[in-house]
Amino acid sequence: MTGRSLRAFALSSGLSALLIAAPAQARTIQVPWSDRPLDLRAIIVFFVVLLAALAVTHWASRRSRSAADFYASGGGIMGLQNGLAIAGDFMSAASFLGIAGLVFAVGFDGLIYSVGFLAGWPIVLFLVAERLRNLGKYTFADVASYRLRQVPVRCLSACGSLTVVAFYLIAQMVGAGKLIELLFGLPYEGAVGAVGILMIIYVMFGGMVATTSVQVVKAVLLLSGATFMAAAVLWLVRFDLDALFGRAIAAHPHGAGIVAPGGLVSDPVSAISLGVALMFGTAGLPHILMRFFTVSDARQARRSVVFATSFIGYFYILTFIIGFGAIVLVTNNPAFYDAAARLIGGGNMPALHLANATGGSLFLGFIAAVALATILAVVAGLTLAGAFAISHDLYASVLRRGQATRREELRISRFATVALGLVAIGLGLVFEDQNIAFMVGLAFAVAASANFPVLFLAMFWRRLTTRGAVYGGFLGLGTAIVLVILSPTVWVSVFGNAQAIFPYQYPALFSVAVAFLGIWVFSITDRSAAAAAEARAFEAQFLRSETGIGADGAVSY
Amino acid sequence: MDQDLIKRIGDHPAFRDLVRRRSRFAWRLSMTMVIAYFTFIGLIAFAPQVLAEPISRDSAISIGLPVSLALIVLSIVLTGVYMHRANRTFDDLDRRIIDETKE
Numbered sequence: 001m002t003g004r005s006l007r008a009f010a011l012s013s014g015l016s017a018l019l020i021a022a023p024a025q026a027r028t029i030q031v032p033w034s035d036r037p038l039d040l041r042a043i044i045v046f047f048v049v050l051l052a053a054l055a056v057t058h059w060a061s062r063r064s065r066s067a068a069d070f071y072a073s074g075g076g077i078m079g080l081q082n083g084l085a086i087a088g089d090f091m092s093a094a095s096f097l098g099i100a101g102l103v104f105a106v107g108f109d110g111l112i113y114s115v116g117f118l119a120g121w122p123i124v125l126f127l128v129a130e131r132l133r134n135l136g137k138y139t140f141a142d143v144a145s146y147r148l149r150q151v152p153v154r155c156l157s158a159c160g161s162l163t164v165v166a167f168y169l170i171a172q173m174v175g176a177g178k179l180i181e182l183l184f185g186l187p188y189e190g191a192v193g194a195v196g197i198l199m200i201i202y203v204m205f206g207g208m209v210a211t212t213s214v215q216v217v218k219a220v221l222l223l224s225g226a227t228f229m230a231a232a233v234l235w236l237v238r239f240d241l242d243a244l245f246g247r248a249i250a251a252h253p254h255g256a257g258i259v260a261p262g263g264l265v266s267d268p269v270s271a272i273s274l275g276v277a278l279m280f281g282t283a284g285l286p287h288i289l290m291r292f293f294t295v296s297d298a299r300q301a302r303r304s305v306v307f308a309t310s311f312i313g314y315f316y317i318l319t320f321i322i323g324f325g326a327i328v329l330v331t332n333n334p335a336f337y338d339a340a341a342r343l344i345g346g347g348n349m350p351a352l353h354l355a356n357a358t359g360g361s362l363f364l365g366f367i368a369a370v371a372l373a374t375i376l377a378v379v380a381g382l383t384l385a386g387a388f389a390i391s392h393d394l395y396a397s398v399l400r401r402g403q404a405t406r407r408e409e410l411r412i413s414r415f416a417t418v419a420l421g422l423v424a425i426g427l428g429l430v431f432e433d434q435n436i437a438f439m440v441g442l443a444f445a446v447a448a449s450a451n452f453p454v455l456f457l458a459m460f461w462r463r464l465t466t467r468g469a470v471y472g473g474f475l476g477l478g479t480a481i482v483l484v485i486l487s488p489t490v491w492v493s494v495f496g497n498a499q500a501i502f503p504y505q506y507p508a509l510f511s512v513a514v515a516f517l518g519i520w521v522f523s524i525t526d527r528s529a530a531a532a533a534e535a536r537a538f539e540a541q542f543l544r545s546e547t548g549i550g551a552d553g554a555v556s557y
Numbered sequence: 558m559d560q561d562l563i564k565r566i567g568d569h570p571a572f573r574d575l576v577r578r579r580s581r582f583a584w585r586l587s588m589t590m591v592i593a594y595f596t597f598i599g600l601i602a603f604a605p606q607v608l609a610e611p612i613s614r615d616s617a618i619s620i621g622l623p624v625s626l627a628l629i630v631l632s633i634v635l636t637g638v639y640m641h642r643a644n645r646t647f648d649d650l651d652r653r654i655i656d657e658t659k660e
Binding site: 112126241243259261268269275299309313314316 | 560563564566572583584586590591594597598599602603605606608609616617618619621622626628629630632633635636637639640643644648651655
């Protein structure tokens with residue numbers, strides 16, 4: 001970490017020490033736009049911590065001058081730092097606010113997300129990370145199209161990436177909008193709009209250098225904040241886990257049901273479908289896969305994943321305590337419910353209420369700032385991955401057939417950033433009441449249905465052809481999107497129909513199967529000369545993926 | 558020059574052996590993770606009552622909770638095991654074979 005970001009971090013951690021020392025006592029303020037008094041001290045702390053995080057971004061952006069820097073950080077990033085950055089990128093609003101909200105609502109089944117979000121990481125390490133680093137340059141599309149025809153495969157990868165980014169962005173927008181609504185009493189629409197604009201500005205001035213250092217700072221803030229919250233919960237039950245779960249069972253309307261499966265996935269198809277999405281989605285997330293190109297070689301890529309897995313795993317262990325702690329401390333506490341007995345801020349906010357319950361309004365402000373910084377940083381990474389899919393894969397490679405200059409590409413990527421921000425605002429409004437871990441679960445389902453099968457088979461299956469990859473990949477992507485639209489999430493909740501056409505909320509079991517089957521069928525029936533040449537090119541690709549000879553440097557424009 | 562080098566490395570018997578061992582190791586670890594995880598998912602799908610059992614007669618903690626925790630720990634441990642072996646054994650061998658072939 002650099003001097004300036006260290007100082008910013010020291011400032012915020014000093015602040016959190018102060019919070020722990022200060023007694024919790026809410027000072028409230030009445031504002032004309034809200035009928036509920038606002039917590040003034042929480043708001044002040046929120047701004048101080050958030051501004052510190054933004055100052056780091058600004059500082060980093062002054063270093064990010066060249067076009068290559070904007071995308072891939074100048075190549076100087078090492079394993080530990082990149083591992084923290086990956087963890088920062090991965091632990092989005094969904095991991096924190098979303099899982100806590102799910103556990104608060106249904107108990108044990110929320111933890112399926114904790115386990116599943118992590119379970120894909122070992123697979124990424126063992127099979128994907130090093131080969132990806134050896135073969136690619138900027139996006140996983142480089143690898144998927146390594147020995148296949150560039151244009152159609154990049155088209156597919158870009159469409160897959162943009163769909164994943166869209167679902168992921170929904171979750172972040174909803175999380176940020178609800179958080180601002182809770183803290184400032186703003187109407188949700190205004191909150192989402194403000195966050196969307198903030199996020200566009202953030203990416204335009206930052207680029208990936210900024211998001212890397214901010215991810216690192218943010219990952220450390222989030223880990224320490226969550227640690228404090230979990231420790232506070234444990235201290236409250238005198239480190240007696242039995243008492244924690246016992247009190248949660250006593251407080252929750254579902255009783256002992258909250259320590260058993262079935263609150264969320266009550267049928268086998270849903271359970272397996274969710275399980276497939278979470279495990280195989282990680283290896284298809286464009287903004288995560290991008291991070292492997294910011295390190296110098298396969299060895300550093302490997303180290304990054306091990307560090308990332310450890311940090312993320314540790315964080316998910318904390319979600320057990322935070323989630324059940326929220327059940328104990330937030331349920332039945334009238335301070336967190338409005339006049340109509342609804343949880344203030346909705347189902348994604350128990351983590352923030354828990355911060356308030358354990359550390360008072362100062363800790364609430366701190367955690368709110370960390371959560372928003374988390375969301376902004378994740379959004380920046382997502383927008384960048386999306387903008388890159390548009391500018392590099394679609395514009396430069398497909399539209400201009402490789403004739404575009406870096407300048408043009410960069411201009412397109414800035415337009416793309418704005419466009420993605422606007423799309424995110426729109427989708428955030430539509431999906432206001434969805435749980436955000438669930439929404440990210442859908443992003444994983446799409447990633448597992450389109451990006452993962454193509455990437456995986458491109459690396460391991462000699463007989464994969466362009467035709468197989470494109471037909472099968474689009475079939476998987478299309479199936480995932482159509483099933484989501486026909487599912488209760490969209491067909492009933494958004495379109496207002498009485499009954500969903502597709503009864504399950506999780507599409508992955510079907511769409512992943514369709515993708516693999518499609519790729520296989522359309523590859524083995526491809527008897528063209530091009531297909532034979534693609535199979536012959538496998539040997540050279542294989543050798544490069546295993547040795548790293550000929551691999552691109554971290555940046556080589 | 559690179560093409561020629563790559564071809565010579567590809568034909569090197571020690572390299573073939575290394576790649577075989579390395580990928581067998583990676584696949585074995587992957588399978589461990591996949592089987593452990595899908596056993597957990599399978600229990601949720603087909604026998605949720607197994608995970609709902611308390612860990613002891615009058616405990617509020619169900620078996621599912623330590624099992625989920627164990628899966629998270631397993632993920633971390635497996636990645637550590639892989640890195641340890643890859644850093645210690647595979648990287649050195651890899652380097653040696655490439656250097657030898659270059660000469």
